[in-house]
Amino acid sequence: MPNEPSDNHPRTLYCRCAYAQTVPQGVKDDVLRRLSDSGRNFEAVSDLCEMSARRDPRLKEIAGCGGQVNIVACYPRAVQWLFHAAESPLPEEGVEVLNMRERSAEDIASQLNLESA
Amino acid sequence: MTNEEETPMQVVVYEGEGAAVLPSSTRYDVLTRLLDRGYAVSRAAGNGQGAVEPRAGETERLLVLGDFPDGAPDLEDSSGEVEIDTLTITDLGGEEVLELVEARREGRPMNQPGAWKPWFPVIDYDRCTNCMQCLSFCLFDVYGVDAEQKIQVQNNDNCKTNCPACSRVCPEVAIMFPKYSGGPINGDKVDPKDLEREKMKVDISSLLGGDIYSSLRNRSEEAKSRFSKERSPDKALTERKKCLIKLQGDGLIPAEVLENLPSPEEIQRRADEAAAKAKAALDAQAH
Ligand code: SF4
Ligand code: SF4
Numbered sequence: 001m002p003n004e005p006s007d008n009h010p011r012t013l014y015c016r017c018a019y020a021q022t023v024p025q026g027v028k029d030d031v032l033r034r035l036s037d038s039g040r041n042f043e044a045v046s047d048l049c050e051m052s053a054r055r056d057p058r059l060k061e062i063a064g065c066g067g068q069v070n071i072v073a074c075y076p077r078a079v080q081w082l083f084h085a086a087e088s089p090l091p092e093e094g095v096e097v098l099n100m101r102e103r104s105a106e107d108i109a110s111q112l113n114l115e116s117a
Numbered sequence: 118m119t120n121e122e123e124t125p126m127q128v129v130v131y132e133g134e135g136a137a138v139l140p141s142s143t144r145y146d147v148l149t150r151l152l153d154r155g156y157a158v159s160r161a162a163g164n165g166q167g168a169v170e171p172r173a174g175e176t177e178r179l180l181v182l183g184d185f186p187d188g189a190p191d192l193e194d195s196s197g198e199v200e201i202d203t204l205t206i207t208d209l210g211g212e213e214v215l216e217l218v219e220a221r222r223e224g225r226p227m228n229q230p231g232a233w234k235p236w237f238p239v240i241d242y243d244r245c246t247n248c249m250q251c252l253s254f255c256l257f258d259v260y261g262v263d264a265e266q267k268i269q270v271q272n273n274d275n276c277k278t279n280c281p282a283c284s285r286v287c288p289e290v291a292i293m294f295p296k297y298s299g300g301p302i303n304g305d306k307v308d309p310k311d312l313e314r315e316k317m318k319v320d321i322s323s324l325l326g327g328d329i330y331s332s333l334r335n336r337s338e339e340a341k342s343r344f345s346k347e348r349s350p351d352k353a354l355t356e357r358k359k360c361l362i363k364l365q366g367d368g369l370i371p372a373e374v375l376e377n378l379p380s381p382e383e384i385q386r387r388a389d390e391a392a393a394k395a396k397a398a399l400d401a402q403a404h
Contacts, residue, residue, distance in 0.1 A: 016152040018230040018295045022303075029149070036145045036160065043159045043319045046152050049235035049295050052229055053273050058127075058157065078304025080296035085270060101303070 003098040010068035010096075011042055012112060019047040023074055023100045030105030031072055038114040052082040065088040068114060072098045126178040126222055128158045133302040135190055136183035137207075146211030147182070154215060155228045180221055182206050182214065236271030236296060238283055244291035244307070247402065249395035254286045262398045277374045282364050 014035060017023040035042050045051060048071075051059055062069060063083055069090075073079050076097035083090045098108045128151055132138050139147070144160070151158045179193060181203045189203035202221060207213050238251070247268055247317065252260040260283075261271035284292035284302045290311050294306045301307040364370050379387070 015150075018153050019228075020234050020236075022296045022298075031198065032148060032152075033145050036148055037141050039162050041160060041162050043157070044148060044152055044228060045157045046155045046228070048233060050233075052239075053235045053237060054228075074295060075300075075304030075306075076378065077241060077306065078239060079292050081241050081293065081304075082118050082295060 003104060008017055009040055009113070010070050011062075011065060012040065012070045012072065013062060014042060014044040014074035015048045015071070016044060016046050016098075017049075017074070019050050027100045027103075027105050027108075031108050034105060034109040034114050035072075035112075038112075040114065048079065052086040055086045055088075059083055059086045063088040063090050066094075068094045068096075068099060070096050072100060072108060072112075074099055074101045119318045126156070126180055126225065128218060129158050129179060129181045130158060130160045131181050131183040132160070132162050135187065136185050139184060139206075143210065147206070150211040150215045151218065155230050156218065178202070180204060180218060182218070184208075234278050234296065235386045236272050236278045236280075236294065237276040238281075239293045239295060239304075240268065240270060241293060241353060243287045245287075246289055246291075249399055250286050250288060251283045251292060252398065253392050254283050255385060255391060258387075258391075259283075261394070266398045266401045267399075279371045279372070279382075280374045282370050285364060308334040328353065 012035065014032060015023075016032070017028060021048075027112070032044070048059075062071075071079055076099065079097045080090055096111075098111060100108065122161045124181045130139070130144060130147060132144075134196055142155050148160070150156055155368040177199060177200055179194075179201045181189075181201065183189070183203070184207040185203070185205050186207075189205050192203060194201055204214075204217055204221065206217070209217070218376065244267060247266075249268060252262070252268060257272075257275040257277060259270060259272050261269055263269050281292075281294045281297050281302050284290075284294060284297075290307045294303070295304050299305075301311050
């Protein structure tokens with residue numbers, strides 16, 4: 001079984017916003033379906049807010065990974081300071097936050113260059 | 118919430134070498150059910166980009182799900198720090214997979230969406246001027262200062278769910294509640310108009326007098342009309358009323374919070390305590 005993350009695409013983190021209906025259900029379902037069908041590696045978390053409140057160590061790992069990261073969640077300002085609140089500030093370069101509260105699933109999928117596998 | 122020390126089990130849906138590709142609907146069903154139950158899930162796909170790599174500090178337990186035609190492989194973390202377990206999910210639907218994953222969790226604590234709404238203030242330090250208004254305002258000890266006297270959210274569990282009132286007393290619009298419906302409190306960009314609107318020049322430290330709160334707590338029409346007609350020559354009192362009525366009128370102090378307020382004496386005590394904490398922090402900054 002391969003053990004090296006050898007994906008050429010930037011790392012993708014999807015937030016399900018499961019602890020409250022903050023992100024429109026249709027958009028988050030559609031984005032997840034497109035990610036799921038893309039044949040791409042990705043990571044998904046249940047709720048970044050909840051992880052920040054708990055200072056989940058995975059946030060530190062994501063913030064410090066050094067490569068390009070796409071975070072599919074909500075407003076970039078909220079995501080930036082949620083990581084900071086968990087003592088895992090995101091680097092100034094290399095992180096793109098895609099906002100499911102304002103953008104369509106199609107738009108997000110096209111920015112992520114997702115195609116069906 | 119789970120204990121801060123606990124890292125919940127991490128799940129990987131594996132479709133790389135040695136595993137079959139899952140039907141699209143099954144994969145999606147498994148992913149949504151696990152996420153909606155509170156699990157973190159990665160998808161490790163085929164075509165040479167499969168990766169089951171526990172990352173440092175990320176988790177203590179990894180559960181790898183897959184359709185393994187030749188049997189589930191034995192996996193070991195090279196660092197020996199992460200326990201890796203496999204689960205064959207051939208021909209199973211999302212609900213069955215969720216049940217099996219739940220069983221593998223073996224009763225370890227787990228966050229439960231719905232049981233707790235992660236509701237707490239998040240400070241935008243690019244905007245914050247460390248004025249301590251939020252610390253003086255909050256009666257529930259949510260705010261504190263760090264060793265450098267910098268404002269911090271210290272007890273986010275104490276925050277009253279759905280109450281974003283402190284965001285409205287911040288003169289810099291620096292306080293966000295990411296799960297709030299409207300901007301800029303939800304993290305949307307701050308407009309110069311917002312700055313004017315949010316600014317409420319009130320004497321925050323004397324804002325939370327027991328008389329006002331007990332009037333608000335009694336939400337009967339009679340109490341409300343008595344309250345609104347009340348006249349006082351005392352300017353601070355008028356300001357306090359204006360602010361609280363505005364916050365309540367804007368829906369920023371939810372009924373549950375008003376209904377569950379402590380006694381007026383306790384409110385006064387907490388308000389004094391918060392004001393003293395803020396004053397001490399401001400004094401320390403000045404020296
Ligand atoms: S970061 Fe945004 S999308 Fe994620 S849980 Fe919080 S509010 Fe929801
Ligand atoms: S009220 Fe706003 S600007 Fe003042 S300390 Fe709090 S967050 Fe910072």
